[in-house]
Amino acid sequence: MHSSEDQANGLTEELLASGLPLEVHQRLRYREVSTKTALDLVGINATGWVVPMCSPGGEQYLHEGKPFFRFKPHQGQLKGENPPKYVSPKGGGCRPYFSTLMPANSLADGKPLRITEGEKKTDCLNHYGLPTIGISGVDAWTDKRVEPRQFIPELETINWSGRDVFLVFDSDVTIKDSVRASLYRLTDALSERGAQVFVVLLPCELNGDKNGVDDFIYRHGADAYRALERISRPACKSRGKGKNCSRKWWEPEPPQIHHKALTACTVLDGIYANRLNHGLYQWNNSHWELIKGKDREALKRPLHQWMDEMGWHKRGDSVIGSMVSEILARLEKTKWDCDGFMAFANGTLRQDIFTPGHKPNDSQTFCFPFNYDPESTCPRWHQFLKETLGADDLIRLLRAAIRWTLIPKQIDAPFTHELVFDVHGPRRAGKGTLSEVLQAICGGSAGVGLIRSQSFCNPNALHSLIGKRIALDPDASGHVSDPGVFNSISSNEKVEVKKLYKDADSARLGVVIWRFFNDSPTASGGGIEGMGRRIVTFRFEKSVTNPDEELKLKLINEAAGIFWWAWSMSDSEMNDALRNRGKVLAIREASIEAALERDHILRFSVSNPGEYKAAELYRLYSRWITEEGQHPISATKFGREIKKLPWVEHTKDWKASYYKTHQPTQQDLALHIGITIESSRSGDFNPPAEQTHQPNTPEPQSSTEAMSQASLVSLVSSSSEKKGREEELEKGEEQQRESEVQFRPTRPTSVPVYVDGHNGWTSPTSLIPKAGLIVLIDELGITHSVNAKQVSLYPPKTKQIHRPSNYSTQLLVQSLPELSHE
Numbered sequence: 001m002h003s004s005e006d007q008a009n010g011l012t013e014e015l016l017a018s019g020l021p022l023e024v025h026q027r028l029r030y031r032e033v034s035t036k037t038a039l040d041l042v043g044i045n046a047t048g049w050v051v052p053m054c055s056p057g058g059e060q061y062l063h064e065g066k067p068f069f070r071f072k073p074h075q076g077q078l079k080g081e082n083p084p085k086y087v088s089p090k091g092g093g094c095r096p097y098f099s100t101l102m103p104a105n106s107l108a109d110g111k112p113l114r115i116t117e118g119e120k121k122t123d124c125l126n127h128y129g130l131p132t133i134g135i136s137g138v139d140a141w142t143d144k145r146v147e148p149r150q151f152i153p154e155l156e157t158i159n160w161s162g163r164d165v166f167l168v169f170d171s172d173v174t175i176k177d178s179v180r181a182s183l184y185r186l187t188d189a190l191s192e193r194g195a196q197v198f199v200v201l202l203p204c205e206l207n208g209d210k211n212g213v214d215d216f217i218y219r220h221g222a223d224a225y226r227a228l229e230r231i232s233r234p235a236c237k238s239r240g241k242g243k244n245c246s247r248k249w250w251e252p253e254p255p256q257i258h259h260k261a262l263t264a265c266t267v268l269d270g271i272y273a274n275r276l277n278h279g280l281y282q283w284n285n286s287h288w289e290l291i292k293g294k295d296r297e298a299l300k301r302p303l304h305q306w307m308d309e310m311g312w313h314k315r316g317d318s319v320i321g322s323m324v325s326e327i328l329a330r331l332e333k334t335k336w337d338c339d340g341f342m343a344f345a346n347g348t349l350r351q352d353i354f355t356p357g358h359k360p361n362d363s364q365t366f367c368f369p370f371n372y373d374p375e376s377t378c379p380r381w382h383q384f385l386k387e388t389l390g391a392d393d394l395i396r397l398l399r400a401a402i403r404w405t406l407i408p409k410q411i412d413a414p415f416t417h418e419l420v421f422d423v424h425g426p427r428r429a430g431k432g433t434l435s436e437v438l439q440a441i442c443g444g445s446a447g448v449g450l451i452r453s454q455s456f457c458n459p460n461a462l463h464s465l466i467g468k469r470i471a472l473d474p475d476a477s478g479h480v481s482d483p484g485v486f487n488s489i490s491s492n493e494k495v496e497v498k499k500l501y502k503d504a505d506s507a508r509l510g511v512v513i514w515r516f517f518n519d520s521p522t523a524s525g526g527g528i529e530g531m532g533r534r535i536v537t538f539r540f541e542k543s544v545t546n547p548d549e550e551l552k553l554k555l556i557n558e559a560a561g562i563f564w565w566a567w568s569m570s571d572s573e574m575n576d577a578l579r580n581r582g583k584v585l586a587i588r589e590a591s592i593e594a595a596l597e598r599d600h601i602l603r604f605s606v607s608n609p610g611e612y613k614a615a616e617l618y619r620l621y622s623r624w625i626t627e628e629g630q631h632p633i634s635a636t637k638f639g640r641e642i643k644k645l646p647w648v649e650h651t652k653d654w655k656a657s658y659y660k661t662h663q664p665t666q667q668d669l670a671l672h673i674g675i676t677i678e679s680s681r682s683g684d685f686n687p688p689a690e691q692t693h694q695p696n697t698p699e700p701q702s703s704t705e706a707m708s709q710a711s712l713v714s715l716v717s718s719s720s721e722k723k724g725r726e727e728e729l730e731k732g733e734e735q736q737r738e739s740e741v742q743f744r745p746t747r748p749t750s751v752p753v754y755v756d757g758h759n760g761w762t763s764p765t766s767l768i769p770k771a772g773l774i775v776l777i778d779e780l781g782i783t784h785s786v787n788a789k790q791v792s793l794y795p796p797k798t799k800q801i802h803r804p805s806n807y808s809t810q811l812l813v814q815s816l817p818e819l820s821h822e
Contacts, residue, residue: 161194378561425540533674
């Protein structure tokens with residue numbers, strides 16, 4: 001037995017499912033009744049709900065002096081093979097249903113009316129402003145009180161002459177001959193009374209499920225019903241006159257292709273949606289998913305299946321082709337991924353308010369594959385971060401980066417943070433684990449698009465990123481030949497995209513780029529300096545000797561907790577961390593190193609200070625880049641690129657052009673690649689030693705923000721020799737030298753030179769400028785900037801004098817004004 005509260009809730013749900021919102025329920029006359037009340041009202045010993053049958057004026061119809069009710073027993077209470085769904089008083093005949101929601105004056109002469117089967121369907125149509133009379137069944141417009149095929153007295157009071165009447169029967173009228181026969185008989189009765197009768201064809205669902213008009217409006221909306229009513233066809237047409245007069249009855253299959261397409265579209269809308277020049281999407285009960293292949297072919301299969309259910313058989317190539325064209329045009333939607341909306345497995349977050357369930361009209365093309373759960377935790381994730389990054393400021397910045405990746409963004413506007421996140425380090429250092437975690441919390445292939453260095457020149461590859469949260473390169477390598485597109489994606493500016501079989505288009509991708517690599521991808525071309533301003537580099541320092549083989553799976557299982565860890569960071573915290581990323585020493589050094597690896601012109605300028613003629617400098621560059629295993633760019637392009645560096649001065653006279661390259665400081669490099677730094681005296685750069693949880697040997701922290709000459713050359717050397725170190729790792733070396741983690745000076749080359757006649761020095765180049773500073777390394781491995789006039793490739797004519805061991809401390813570095821040395 002169900003409690004009265006459960007029964008009341010059941011009736012409420014039933015009315016809601018009939019397209020009747022909660023606010024109108026009180027205006028209706030439905031009520032739950034007990035077995036005793038049901039027995040008294042309709043003579044049935046069962047529980048259920050009843051609705052009184054009343055005249056247009058509100059007076060209840062009577063039977064044998066008692067009020068006339070229609071009764072719907074609760075399921076399973078009536079016995080028999082096919083028990084009735086609804087019951088009226090025995091011997092009482094039929095009564096029409098006039099809804100309390102019917103608009104005023106709807107029965108006035110000449111006004112259109114609808115006739116449908118059932119009280120809830122009648123209420124639904126009237127609620128949406130469509131005046132309707134309800135009958136209890138397809139033949140309930142007549143009963144034994146009157147002659148066969150005559151209206152019951154209650155319907156005879158209506159003036160049908162000159163009135164358009166729309167018959168709205170259930171969708172199975174297309175496949176049930178008996179229902180169509182009833183429709184024809186009702187048409188005759190109405191026509192005899194002067195009405196113009198039309199049939200509104202309701203479609204079944206794609207899977208063949210039947211639709212009553214209330215079901216249809218609940219599923220597809222009142223506007224979709226109105227569209228069907230506008231293409232309703234006459235129930236009967238007369239041809240000829242007198243004895244030659246013939247009648248053509250309404251047929252379920254429309255003769256016009258447009259009517260077929262429009263009818264199909266009312267069902268397909270909400271299941272399929274067309275995004276212009278991007279493709280056909282399908283609703284999968286949580287979000288819209290792009291269908292692979294040709295849109296027209298993808299639509300044909302469900303269309304044929306639905307036509308089978310409708311009993312339509314005229315479908316030649318021209319019919320299907322025309323239908324598909326119109327359907328695709330009608331299914332086109334322009335609004336996608338509503339700003340501030342996020343779909344989860346258990347519901348949708350709309351402007352920070354979570355509600356269970358999902359709606360196609362939210363137009364979300366992505367759904368997180370886990371529940372939205374503010375109580376979820378991720379203890380193993382916190383442990384992983386302490387073991388790999390260690391420092392609290394690095395963890396805070398990573399948290400901000402992940403939150404920025406996850407949050408819904410305004411797709412049709414530039415991003416507030418124009419950032420790309422690079423993660424590099426040796427094998428087994430945690431890069432791959434972080435990559436897998438990002439893919440898990442972004443929904444795998446549903447929210448993650450694959451991007452490679454060569455993808456930035458491929459509109460087809462870029463098209464696949466639309467609707468994703470993240471553009472990820474799990475093993476970045478190669479060469480980015482179009483930095484301009486790279487920069488546009490990071491800024492969410494429009495780029496060219498193209499789907500197969502579609503026209504090329506421009507679109508904002510709305511994704512955040514993450515790249516993971518052992519060896520940094522190179523780049524060249526216009527916009528390379530913009531890349532440096534956008535890239536934030538995280539460096540994973542140490543390989544793990546005994547890795548946990550199940551770590552990735554453990555962290556993936558914490559996806560909901562990791563999401564909430566990032567999501568619970570406030571907007572102001574995230575913005576502060578991202579904007580002040582330059583205050584984190586490890587980020588600055590990693591970003592500068594990555595910029596030097598990526599930009600060979602930048603790397604060349606740092607390693608070759610001095611004064612040169614233009615031709616001389618280009619020859620030096622050509623020899624240097626060839627030694628690096630790359631091809632030199634043209635002299636014109638070289639001149640154009642090196643002039644962009646703020647520490648390079650360019651002058652010219654009537655004889656030649658000249659370049660003077662100064663040795664940049666760390667601040668010069670940081671500012672050039674878009675990292676703003678402040679004085680370390682502010683105390684904001686790095687946490688105290690006791691706040692850093694670093695399992696690996698920490699790097700020595702510099703006492704000033706100006707980078708020493710030795711450290712700068714070390715960065716250049718690290719970027720030049722990184723490939724070689726990674727190749728050693730691939731050959732199976734288990735141990736890495738400390739110098740690979742700490743930026744110790746290493747010898748870029750081994751060209752022997754003489755300083756003031758003393759040997760034991762090496763130079764990074766065999767071309768010695770006539771003036772300016774040149775970077776040299778003494779026999780102890782200490783780096784110095786030496787006046788070029790003191791340097792020679794050849795030994796002096798006199799006997800060589802071996803310098804004392806403390807000679808390097810006597811030859812002080814001639815530094816720029818920005819630098820200070822103790």
